[in-house]
Amino acid sequence: MDMPQKNTAGLPFRKMHGLGNDFVVIDTRHAPDVMSTKTAKAIANRYFGVGFDQLVILRESTRADLDVEFWNSDGSRADACGNASRCITRLILEETGGDSATFFTGHEVLTGKRIGDDLFSVNMGQPQLTWNQIPLAHDVDDLNALPIEGTPGACGMGNPHMVFVVDDMDAVDLRAVGPDLEHHALYPERTNVEFIQIRARDDIRMRVWERGGEITLACGSGACAAAVVAHRKGLADKKVKMQLDGGWLEIDWRDDGVWMTGPAAHVFDGTLSAEFLDAI
Numbered sequence: 528m529d530m531p532q533k534n535t536a537g538l539p540f541r542k543m544h545g546l547g548n549d550f551v552v553i554d555t556r557h558a559p560d561v562m563s564t565k566t567a568k569a570i571a572n573r574y575f576g577v578g579f580d581q582l583v584i585l586r587e588s589t590r591a592d593l594d595v596e597f598w599n600s601d602g603s604r605a606d607a608c609g610n611a612s613r614c615i616t617r618l619i620l621e622e623t624g625g626d627s628a629t630f631f632t633g634h635e636v637l638t639g640k641r642i643g644d645d646l647f648s649v650n651m652g653q654p655q656l657t658w659n660q661i662p663l664a665h666d667v668d669d670l671n672a673l674p675i676e677g678t679p680g681a682c683g684m685g686n687p688h689m690v691f692v693v694d695d696m697d698a699v700d701l702r703a704v705g706p707d708l709e710h711h712a713l714y715p716e717r718t719n720v721e722f723i724q725i726r727a728r729d730d731i732r733m734r735v736w737e738r739g740g741e742i743t744l745a746c747g748s749g750a751c752a753a754a755v756v757a758h759r760k761g762l763a764d765k766k767v768k769m770q771l772d773g774g775w776l777e778i779d780w781r782d783d784g785v786w787m788t789g790p791a792a793h794v795f796d797g798t799l800s801a802e803f804l805d806a807i
């Protein structure tokens with residue numbers, strides 16, 4: 528008879544954040560790989576677990592410095608996370624002492640660099656701008672004017688986004704509108720939802736409702752998608768500064784991809800106890 532394995536060692540993790548978008552990072556090169564939807568949800572619980580906006584699993588890679596996996600707090604998976612990508616860049620550069628870091632997100636290999644003490648840039652790759660890559664449920668006339676009240680734009684950054692341009696951010700009740708938009712029928716895999724207010728061609732305010740979570744202080748992939756949509760709508764330059772609830776990012780859509788620059792920080796190192804893991 529198979530006896531359940533008792534976890535005696537506990538599971539080390541590192542807490543990090545980028546603009547207050549917070550992450551639990553588990554390095555499976557040095558810890559057992561116990562991840563499942565159930566485990567992710569238990570660790571996500573801010574009262575009984577640790578709490579995170581995304582869980583980041585690091586693995587040995589054959590194509591980059593690391594393979595990474597992102598999990599949302601509802602236990603679903605995401606193929607991109609911009610703020611965590613800067614944190615991963617930081618971890619890799621601290622480990623290798625090199626100038627640039629590469630990691631495979633399940634979607635593509637991304638490259639990151641250190642720009643200042645706590646400041647990192649990641650090339651998030653080219654946006655997905657066809658309906659089936661985002662993905663949408665069917666083709667639409669114009670990706671920048673979806674047939675949804677408020678005519679949002681659609682863009683993929685490895686994960687799906689729906690971007691509304693509004694005149695007054697304070698008039699948006701994100702908590703009221705977020706869940707229905709996340710589950711809109713046009714997005715078969717659900718979507719992250721961003722609202723932006725254009726203050727100048729290079730200055731944008733943004734708030735986000737994240738797929739599989741809720742309102743977060745910042746969303747790096749969302750900021751990239753929002754900058755792309757704003758530019759394609761003819762409202763903004765290719766290089767913009769974005770103010771999110773948690774702080775500022777710079778987004779620069781260049782020939783080789785959408786570069787996102789902003790801070791990445793360590794918070795603390797901890798261990799999930801064997802008792803906690805066994806109780807999941």
Ligand SMILES: N[C@H](CCC[C@H](N)C(=O)O)C(=O)O
Binds near residue numbers: 605746
């Ligand atoms: N916080 C992340 C986005 C997580 C995306 C996730 N909510 C999804 O696509 O399901 C970021 O900085 O890009």
